[in-house]
Amino acid sequence: MTIQGGIRRSLLCKAEVRCTTTAPVAALKNAMGDEPLCLLALFVTSQTDFGDVIAEAELLYPDVDVVCCTTAGEIGEMGYDDGLIVAVGFPQSHFASKSLAFANLDIFYAESEMDRIAQERVALQDRSPEMEEGFAFLIVDGLSRREDTLTSTISPALRDMPLFGASAGDGADFRQTLVALNGQIMTNGAVLNLIRSTHRTKVFSLDHLVPTETQMVVTGADPERRIVKSINAEPAGREYARIVGKDPEQLDRFTFASHPVVVRIGGDHHVRAIQQVNDAGELVFFSAIDEGMVLTVATPLNMAQHLTDQMAEMAADGPFTDIIGCDCILRRIESEQTQMTHELSTIMAKNNVTGFSTYGEQIGPLHVNQTMTGVAFYPKDVT
Secondary structure: OOOOOOOOOOOOEEEEEEOOOOOHHHHHHHHHOOOOEEEEEEEEOOOOOHHHHHHHHHHHOOOOEEEEEEOOOEEEOOEEEOOEEEEEEEEOOOEEEEEEEEOOHHHOOHHHHHHHHHHHHHHHHHHOOOOOEEEEEEEEOOOOOOHHHHHHHHHHHHOOOOEEEEEOOEOEOOOOOOEEEOOEEEOOOEEEEEEEEOOEEEEEEEOOEEEEEEEEEEEEEEHHHOEEEEEOOEEHHHHHHHHHOOOHHHOOHHHHHHOOEEEEEOOEEEEOOEEEEOOOOOEEEOOOOOOOOEEEEEEEOOHHHHHHHHHHHHOOOOOOOEEEEEEEHHHHHHHHHOOOHHHHHHHHHHOOEEEEEEOOEEEOOEEEOOOEEEEEEEOOOOO
16 A cells, blocks of 8 residues: 655654555655654554554664554544554654653652653753753553643643643544553553754644533532532533533533533633543543532634634744644544534645544643644744
8 A cells, every 4th residue: 555645844754654554664664764763653543453563663663762652533644534554753853852651650659750750851951952942742541541640740840841742542432542652552651752852843732612601510520530420419411411402312422522611720711521421321521520610611613713723823923844733532523513524634734734633632731622732843943
């Protein structure tokens, strides 16, 4: 099978292949060329054997840090796609990196890990003093339910290095999500990539949701499992359905994508996305939830126009060449429901967005949902 993507006018080395490609990593390597890399990221469809991809990557890139994760869909050369393995390489000529694995988030020792992150951040800076820009890219098992604790813990250790990230996905199945670093495949794990560059970079987070005046209070919850049992002292699923004007027997992922709820943190609102209604009529969320939390119903703006405006705003101080984007699966679901998938794909392709659909996103100390988080890259002569 032929390569679906390849090298484009870019500060990064990028390529993509269909998961049915024989020896897919070899095909990706052939497309990206021989430029030495400090880091290779592979975003791998759940439609293929993750272990086989990891083994081939280890064989072909023995001296490069290789970070991989499963996805809930890919963002490739043509925008939204499925069934791809997407590669993003960081050339040594303009990037330096250090990748840290956290193999079991249930036994994450905050103090020692914060010290490790801080030490590696300083060491990376000392090794690459000419590289004045930097950011951190976090990939987490999307079914671990540990993203909130992880981001709030590690963010202070990064100091002025902005953090963005994504929760690995499993298509729309929610059965198993995987991350890997240098051949080590992890469930309930994460990889933090510290990256410095000679180019200007800008970490961002965007969403197209506007809070309304309609609010509800969580009156019963299981925070550990991210389950809301009751809202306004009524069964959660039924009360949510009443508030958004839907049949409680017909709640599905399309309802949750088009009728999101947000919480106020500081001066901003952040989505607390609903994953599903369980058999008990409770609401299972993608991110942290607790009793007493006030949820506000939000209404979506036009996704395509909003994304166009956000891309233009990021280019206001000079054109960017690449974006790595982590896009919530709920945005893709909403785009399908509103028949905007093609339009959004065109916008992403035009703006050279590469990445994948996620089970949640990280920005700074927060784990959020129904957003696109990422980083834009600008040529070093653009100020």
